């Protein structure tokens with residue numbers, strides 16, 4: 371909490387078509403969303419322009435990824451510059467699916483953070499441990515390593531929100547308990563306090579992601595170091611509104 375604005379992002383991942391996006395935007399535009407929550411949705415890149423054009427200006431649009439160059443011979447990639455041109459103001463970077471399905475390294479994620487910030491986007495870098503890493507007692511080691519690669523590339527902390535997404539909780543229906551989430555968020559903030567500075571540690575928002583639903587959001591949101599959510603599956607459903615309003619519940 372500590373004056374940090376609650377933030378809820380909907381990561382639509384590789385889902386949706388024009389018809390379902392029409393429905394989702396209508397639902398969000400008509401919903402009563404807590405004005406004290408910052409709301410952002412991340413459609414597939416090809417639908418960013420389409421989504422932006424019909425979504426209320428109160429809701430921001432994010433890319434789910436971008437490359438570390440403005441243009442050039444990078445077949446299949448989308449640049450931060452292009453995301454901005456199509457109306458996105460945020461970009462999710464280093465999502466676990468980018469890291470573990472597409473093999474993105476800590477170094478590449480860091481380079482993307484640097485470039486997206488340079489291009490004027492707000493960035494939402496993600497970190498998180500896999501189940502075997504948690505079970506081996508390496509949760510902090512993995513998260514601090516991934517965080518360091520991001521931190522080393524941040525030029526403007528006001529445009530950064532961090533998402534902690536334990537890989538074992540993503541799309542599995544297995545949510546971290548509010549206590550497990552709080553423990554990691556607190557450790558991340560302490561790491562930032564030591565390795566960046568107290569002001570950043572106190573002001574940067576740390577979101578939880580991993581099987582957040584309308585049913586578990588209020589308990590998670592009650593934890594002092596959980597400043598919002600990055601939501602996958604439930605962001606495609608009406609319950610996303612309940613998650614946006616989790617602090618009101």
Ligand SMILES: O=C(CO)COP(=O)(O)O
Nearest residue numbers: 381540541580581602603
């Ligand atoms: O990866 C996520 C958000 O970026 C979480 O996905 P789920 O909410 O579907 O588990």
